[in-house]
Amino acid sequence: MANVLYPFKFKPIYKDKIWGGRKIKDILHQDFGPLPNCGEVWLLSGLWDEQSEILNDDFKGDEINDLVETFMGDLVGDAVFDKYGEQFPILIKVIDANDWLSVQVHPDDELAAKREIGMGKTEMWYVMQADKDAELVSGFNRDLNRAEYAKVLEQGRLQDVLNHESAREGDVFFIPAGRVHALGPGIMVAEIQQTSDTTYRIYDWDRIDVAGMKRQLHVAESLDAIDFQNPESFKTPVANKLNQTVPVVDCPYFVTDMLQLDGEMEKDYSNLDSFVILISTKGNFSLKWENGTECVREGECILIPNCIKNVTIRAERYCKLLEVYMNVES
Numbered sequence: 001m002a003n004v005l006y007p008f009k010f011k012p013i014y015k016d017k018i019w020g021g022r023k024i025k026d027i028l029h030q031d032f033g034p035l036p037n038c039g040e041v042w043l044l045s046g047l048w049d050e051q052s053e054i055l056n057d058d059f060k061g062d063e064i065n066d067l068v069e070t071f072m073g074d075l076v077g078d079a080v081f082d083k084y085g086e087q088f089p090i091l092i093k094v095i096d097a098n099d100w101l102s103v104q105v106h107p108d109d110e111l112a113a114k115r116e117i118g119m120g121k122t123e124m125w126y127v128m129q130a131d132k133d134a135e136l137v138s139g140f141n142r143d144l145n146r147a148e149y150a151k152v153l154e155q156g157r158l159q160d161v162l163n164h165e166s167a168r169e170g171d172v173f174f175i176p177a178g179r180v181h182a183l184g185p186g187i188m189v190a191e192i193q194q195t196s197d198t199t200y201r202i203y204d205w206d207r208i209d210v211a212g213m214k215r216q217l218h219v220a221e222s223l224d225a226i227d228f229q230n231p232e233s234f235k236t237p238v239a240n241k242l243n244q245t246v247p248v249v250d251c252p253y254f255v256t257d258m259l260q261l262d263g264e265m266e267k268d269y270s271n272l273d274s275f276v277i278l279i280s281t282k283g284n285f286s287l288k289w290e291n292g293t294e295c296v297r298e299g300e301c302i303l304i305p306n307c308i309k310n311v312t313i314r315a316e317r318y319c320k321l322l323e324v325y326m327n328v329e330s
Contacts, residue, residue, distance in 0.1 A: 005074060005305040007287055007294055008059070008067075010052040013042035018209055021098030023188045027129060028094070028299030040095050043301045044277065046088025046195045056294065064088045077274040077306040079328040089119075090254055090324065092279060092301055093191040094128070097183040102215070103137060103162065103203040107225045108177035112198065120177045122253050123193030124236075126322060127171040128281045128299075131186030138173055138181050139163045144228040153219065158203050165234055172236040174249050178227030190281055192324055194253050200225055250327065257323040261285065261315035269309045274326040276304040283319030288312040 014024075014032040017039025024030050024038040032038040044064070045052045051063040059067060068075055069086040080089065095101075106121035125136075141163040144152070152161055162180070165173070167187050175181050180202060183189065200222035204215050239246050242260050245267075249256040259265065269276055278287065279301040286295050287302055289311045296302050298319075304311060313321075 004058070005071060005307055006057060006292060007289065007305070007308065007311075008064075008303040009055040009294065009296070009300065010044050010064070010303075011055045013045060013050060013052065014038050015040040015042070018207065018215070019097055019099040019101055021096045023096040023129065024094060024299070027188065029297075030299060037098065038096060039098075040093050041299070042091065042093050043279065043299075044088070044090070044092040044303065046091065047197055048087065050197075071305070073273075074307040075275060075305045077272070077326060077328070079273050080275070080306075080326045083328050087195060089195050089326065090277065091193050091195045091197075092277060092324070093193070094188065094299055095125075095183060095191055096188045097185060099185050099207075100205050101183045102199075102201040102205070103158065103180055103182045104199050104201050105180045105222050105225050106177050106196070106200070107198060111225055112196065117196075117198050119194045119196045121194050121196040121198055122177045122251060123175045123191055124249050124256060125173045125175065125183070125189040125191055126248075126256075126281060127167050127169055127173075127187060127189050129188045130167045130169055130171075134167045134184055134186040135164050136167050136173070136182060136184045136187060137162045138165050138175065138234040139179050140228065140230055143230045146223065146228065149226070149228060150223075153202075163230070163234060170238065170240075172238050172248055173234060174236050174251070176227070176251070178225055180226060190279055190322060192249075192254055192256055192279075192322070245323065248322070252327075255325055255327045258320070259313070259323055260318075260320050261313060262318045264312055264314045266312050267310070269304070269311075269325075272325055273306065274328070275306050277322075277324040278302050278304070278313070279322040279324065281320050281322060284316040285319045285321065286314045286316070288314065
């Protein structure tokens with residue numbers, strides 16, 4: 001079976017949001033059709049009711065989880081398949097925030113299992129573009145406990161304890177499950193996350209939708225999910241190196257590296273028991289393997305099956321990409 005697999009591209013899934021904008025069309029040149037805006041484009045999803053479809057070659061139109069079921073370790077890696085089964089374990093998005101997203105939090109695996117809602121949701125943001133003075137929320141600006149937090153909510157002072165961070169192109173924010181967060185206006189990010197769509201809204205800026213209604217909040221559900229501690233740093237430092245693989249995030253759910261290229265780079269994935277996803281965050285590149293070549297444009301991703309171990313990445317002039325894979329102990 002292994003020799004029939006090839007790097008997969010995917011049909012994008014476009015989503016309009018009350019806070020969405022136009023950058024996915026204006027900057028990434030993706031046509032989201034009749035939608036009034038596009039807050040998110042899902043580049044790769046294994047959620048059972050919103051799976052990504054293959055866009056290229058022999059398996060065009062097939063859904064990702066069907067291929068995981070068929071090819072198992074050849075596609076995702078033996079240890080990955082043993083742990084996650086037939087559901088693809090990573091969800092990749094581009095998010096365009098034209099207004100504040102809700103202040104929200106996600107459960108961890110333990111709480112998600114207890115509530116029978118699948119996996120938890122740890123994620124990271126890579127800032128692809130940011131307007132001047134753009135900012136986001138990540139965590140609290142001081143340590144809290146549950147009682148203090150409840151009092152802040154009761155008094156309507158949540159904004160007083162939120163930690164605001166400036167956001168510029170190239171910034172990375174790791175958002176572990178339990179950390180409250182919100183993207184602010186003028187920011188477009190690539191988001192890498194566990195395959196989960198569970199979000200608990202804590203505060204929605206008193207926003208009214210087109211029907212004159214406020215969106216549902218999940219204040220009670222969120223209480224057991226929140227981490228009230230204040231970490232030393234919220235922004236992940238990233239070295240600025242050309243034509244090298246630069247580590248960015250290494251967590252139990254995914255590993256992410258950064259590549260900035262102005263030429264070619266050969267990659268050998270023989271030491272990985274995992275698929276590899278390449279996401280172009282700036283510029284275009286071509287991916288060459290033994291049996292073919294595929295072009296990837298800015299704002300797209302490509303999935304390299306576990307059975308393909310040697311590829312060449314070639315930038316069109318200059319490109320910046322994220323390299324994502326699993327690091328599962330067998």
